Amino acid sequence: MAILELVPDVYSVGSIDWNRTLFDAFIGLSKGTSYNSHFIHGSEKTALINAVDPEKEEELITHLIKLKVSHIDYLIALHTEQDHAGSIPMLLELFPAATIICTQSAKELLFHHLGVDPERCKVIADGEQLSLGNKTLEFMATPWVHWPDTMLAYCIEDKTLFSCDLFGSHYATSDLFLTDFAEGEVLAKRYFAEIMMPFRASILEYLDRLAAKEIEIIAPSHGPCIKPASHIVSLYRTWASDETENLVVIPYVSMHGSVKRMVYYLSDILIEHGISVQMYDLTTADTGDIAASLVDARTLVLGVPTMLFGPHPLAASLAFVANMIRPKTKYLGVIGSYGWGGRTAEILGELTATMQAERLDPVLIQGAPDEQAYDALDALAHVIITKHREN
Ligand code: FEO
Numbered sequence: 001m002a003i004l005e006l007v008p009d010v011y012s013v014g015s016i017d018w019n020r021t022l023f024d025a026f027i028g029l030s031k032g033t034s035y036n037s038h039f040i041h042g043s044e045k046t047a048l049i050n051a052v053d054p055e056k057e058e059e060l061i062t063h064l065i066k067l068k069v070s071h072i073d074y075l076i077a078l079h080t081e082q083d084h085a086g087s088i089p090m091l092l093e094l095f096p097a098a099t100i101i102c103t104q105s106a107k108e109l110l111f112h113h114l115g116v117d118p119e120r121c122k123v124i125a126d127g128e129q130l131s132l133g134n135k136t137l138e139f140m141a142t143p144w145v146h147w148p149d150t151m152l153a154y155c156i157e158d159k160t161l162f163s164c165d166l167f168g169s170h171y172a173t174s175d176l177f178l179t180d181f182a183e184g185e186v187l188a189k190r191y192f193a194e195i196m197m198p199f200r201a202s203i204l205e206y207l208d209r210l211a212a213k214e215i216e217i218i219a220p221s222h223g224p225c226i227k228p229a230s231h232i233v234s235l236y237r238t239w240a241s242d243e244t245e246n247l248v249v250i251p252y253v254s255m256h257g258s259v260k261r262m263v264y265y266l267s268d269i270l271i272e273h274g275i276s277v278q279m280y281d282l283t284t285a286d287t288g289d290i291a292a293s294l295v296d297a298r299t300l301v302l303g304v305p306t307m308l309f310g311p312h313p314l315a316a317s318l319a320f321v322a323n324m325i326r327p328k329t330k331y332l333g334v335i336g337s338y339g340w341g342g343r344t345a346e347i348l349g350e351l352t353a354t355m356q357a358e359r360l361d362p363v364l365i366q367g368a369p370d371e372q373a374y375d376a377l378d379a380l381a382h383v384i385i386t387k388h389r390e391n
Pocket of ligand 1: 083165221
């Protein structure tokens with residue numbers, strides 16, 4: 001990443017990871033990512049907001065050398081996950097006078113994850129300010145976006161919010177600011193779905209607090225900066241709200257064709273009654289795409305064959321993920337086919353135990369769908385159509 005000036009005396013010194021395809025050994029990245037780090041040259045003090053992934057620490061150091069940074073007063077660790085804090089131990093060696101500014105939780109996590117000496121940390125309180133001379137940073141504790149340690153930093157003079165993971169996107173681009181808002185929205189939504197959605201309630205609270213501040217620029221720790229800030233803030237308000245769309249998401253697996261016939265039969269009825277359907281074949285679908293569609297979906301219907309005694313592993317995995325990311329989906333259905341028996345519905349129920357969605361009666365049939373099976377699917381479709389109309 002080239003060194004770019006975000007606002008006067010604030011420099012983007014992080015790294016673009018063009019070729020990363022997987023995050024957390026699970027989340028697929030279609031457009032790489034970036035680890036954004038910002039150096040602030042205040043009139044009295046200097047600060048570095050967040051570091052980078054340890055794989056990219058050489059790039060960060062090169063940028064600091066190019067900027068002729070010989071002294072850092074404050075290393076501001078907004079969050080201790082390794083993609084932002086992994087190179088802090090190296091920075092502490094290079095800048096022995098630097099003090100880490102972080103939350104109490106981050107201080108503990110920095111020690112446990114990276115062996116950082118707690119004596120190097122100064123804990124900052126929610127709402128506390130730090131003066132760099134002509135620039136003042138105000139901190140806002142925002143636990144659970146993404147870890148319990150997380151905080152945001154707002155530069156009062158520059159009206160710039162350093163938002164860490166919040167408002168981010170896995171989006172490698174040479175543009176300092178987002179220019180393609182359509183592509184940016186797709187990537188930010190996917191990021192929200194996989195990383196932020198479990199924390200919707202907290203996010204709404206933080207959005208209310210941020211509304212009291214005049215924010216012109218949002219500088220997240222992943223992806224391009226955003227100006228006007230209102231663009232991503234209003235998207236987050238919608239995504240984090242309880243509002244759903246007239247959409248049924250149907251991820252399915254079919255081993256011998258029965259489940260496929262069932263899901264297509266159900267989706268045809270729904271579409272004919274004005275409901276949008278998004279169908280995913282789990283043998284090829286991208287989990288991030290499914291997660292993004294669950295940001296809006298009113299209903300999730302899993303199409304599942306029974307394998308041995310329980311749900312097909314691909315469907316079980318998707319159920320586990322849906323349970324983990326906690327979408328606002330209001331209704332949850334299961335349809336599928338079994339050979340001789342099994343506990344598919346019960347196991348899926350256990351895997352989705354913390355989802356708030358109302359459970360619809362499952363339609364599980366033996367073997368290939370017959371007239372009775374199609375009648376059951378008609379009944380399920382009728383329930384979904386009625387419930388969607390009520391909403
Ligand atoms: Fe980008 Fe939670 O780290």
